[in-house]
Amino acid sequence: MYNLGKTGVLLINQGTPDSPAVTDVRKYLREFLMDARVMDIPYLNRWLLVNLIIAPTRAPKSAKVYQELWTPQGSPLKVYGYEVAQQLQESLGHKYVVKLGMRYQSPSIPDVLAEFKQQGITKLVVIPLYPQYASATTGSALQQVAEVVGNWQVAPELHTVQNFLSHPKFLEAFAENGRRQLAQEEYDHVVFTYHGLPERQLHKNDHVANCHAANCTQAYNSLNQHCYRAQCYETSRLLAEQLGIAPADYTVAFQSRLGNAPWIKPYTEDVVEQLAKRGVKKVLAFAPSFIADCLETTVEVGREYRELFEEHGGETWHLVESLNSSPLWIECLHDLVLAAAGTAKIETEKHTYLGLTA
Ligand SMILES: C=CC1=C(C)c2cc3[nH]c(cc4nc(cc5[nH]c(cc1n2)c(C)c5CCC(=O)O)C(CCC(=O)O)=C4C)c(C)c3C=C
Ligand SMILES: [Fe+2]
Numbered sequence: 001m002y003n004l005g006k007t008g009v010l011l012i013n014q015g016t017p018d019s020p021a022v023t024d025v026r027k028y029l030r031e032f033l034m035d036a037r038v039m040d041i042p043y044l045n046r047w048l049l050v051n052l053i054i055a056p057t058r059a060p061k062s063a064k065v066y067q068e069l070w071t072p073q074g075s076p077l078k079v080y081g082y083e084v085a086q087q088l089q090e091s092l093g094h095k096y097v098v099k100l101g102m103r104y105q106s107p108s109i110p111d112v113l114a115e116f117k118q119q120g121i122t123k124l125v126v127i128p129l130y131p132q133y134a135s136a137t138t139g140s141a142l143q144q145v146a147e148v149v150g151n152w153q154v155a156p157e158l159h160t161v162q163n164f165l166s167h168p169k170f171l172e173a174f175a176e177n178g179r180r181q182l183a184q185e186e187y188d189h190v191v192f193t194y195h196g197l198p199e200r201q202l203h204k205n206d207h208v209a210n211c212h213a214a215n216c217t218q219a220y221n222s223l224n225q226h227c228y229r230a231q232c233y234e235t236s237r238l239l240a241e242q243l244g245i246a247p248a249d250y251t252v253a254f255q256s257r258l259g260n261a262p263w264i265k266p267y268t269e270d271v272v273e274q275l276a277k278r279g280v281k282k283v284l285a286f287a288p289s290f291i292a293d294c295l296e297t298t299v300e301v302g303r304e305y306r307e308l309f310e311e312h313g314g315e316t317w318h319l320v321e322s323l324n325s326s327p328l329w330i331e332c333l334h335d336l337v338l339a340a341a342g343t344a345k346i347e348t349e350k351h352t353y354l355g356l357t358a
């Protein structure tokens with residue numbers, strides 16, 4: 001079927017194993033960790049480390065966790081991804097064709113782009129589903145898109161979204177889920193936990209994300225606008241303001257560390273332990289680097305950090321539900337598509353969402 005004149009919308013997320021079997025988890029880990037933007041070390045070292053050490057040892061452990069997480073419809077990350085794509089399609093209407101692509105495993109970005117090409121689509125809006133920009137996530141997804149469409153005979157008109165860390169509807173969608181919890185229970189403290197990154201990856205960017213000149217935990221401005229850490233702190237500040245949480249009542253932390261190199265601090269596991277030891281009893285945790293519940297939220301934050309908190313004397317640890325397919329999240333994506341496609345402009349106090357046009 002031809003869709004000439006329509007705009008393609010490609011939503012990209014990280015990807016997840018095709019099944020929770022050890023073989024599929026190993027395949028996923030290999031593809032993921034062999035990405036030079038994820039494991040940014042020389043090829044031979046990466047190959048040896050991933051294929052001989054990390055994938056074989058981690059796959060059986062991760063497979064067990066995926067088995068705990070798996071639903072009859074599949075991995076939550078993919079199930080929510082398809083739901084969101086379908087709802088965004090309904091919201092945008094017949095002038096758009098919305099598809100989901102995964103950076104690793106399936107549905108792969110090259111396969112989905114081939115479908116767009118086959119359908120005669122020559123204008124594409126690409127939204128990597130990461131609120132904060134990191135080379136390992138957004139950068140990697142956009143690189144793969146560029147590599148694929150760079151070979152098309154008719155190179156498409158390409159519009160990309162680099163981040164949406166302060167988009168009003170993104171913030172409100174998280175705030176709305178948080179408010180639901182806050183209405184039911186009183187908490188002593190709030191933790192905003194983000195996926196971590198090796199520290200060295202932050203500083204590779206220093207000529208555009210100048211961490212040395214800016215205090216990334218305190219301010220977000222033109223000096224550090226591309227720094228992942230600065231973006232995470234900015235999302236936290238804005239969410240806290242929106243929810244009326246005072247600076248002393250929340251902590252920002254970074255989770256999911258892999259390997260021995262230093263990652264962005266503070267580590268969530270340390271913060272959890274310190275809060276419990278300090279006598280904090282009731283914590284509400286947000287995970288605003290994830291737009292859908294997945295292994296890193298449901299299991300790592302929702303169960304493992306709760307167990308750690310309880311082990312050290314904490315009593316209540318609750319995770320705020322992610323955006324999943326909430327109506328405000330669909331509205332946020334709708335606005336991002338229109339802004340990136342050049343049919344609308346969203347301005348907040350600090351940011352203008354027009355998308356980048358290549
Ligand atoms: C939200 C943004 C993410 C960043 C930044 C990120 C960086 C990053 N991740 C790893 C290693 C692993 N991540 C894994 C799973 C995973 N990570 C994200 C998001 C970010 N990763 C998502 C959405 C998921 C998928 C979860 C799912 O439900 O399928 C995994 C696999 C799971 C496991 O074995 O723990 C690994 C490994 C690195 C090394 C890295 C930065 C360099
Ligand atoms: Fe990750």
Ligand SMILES: [Fe+2]
Pocket residue numbers: 202209210211216224227228229230
């Ligand atoms: Fe920084």
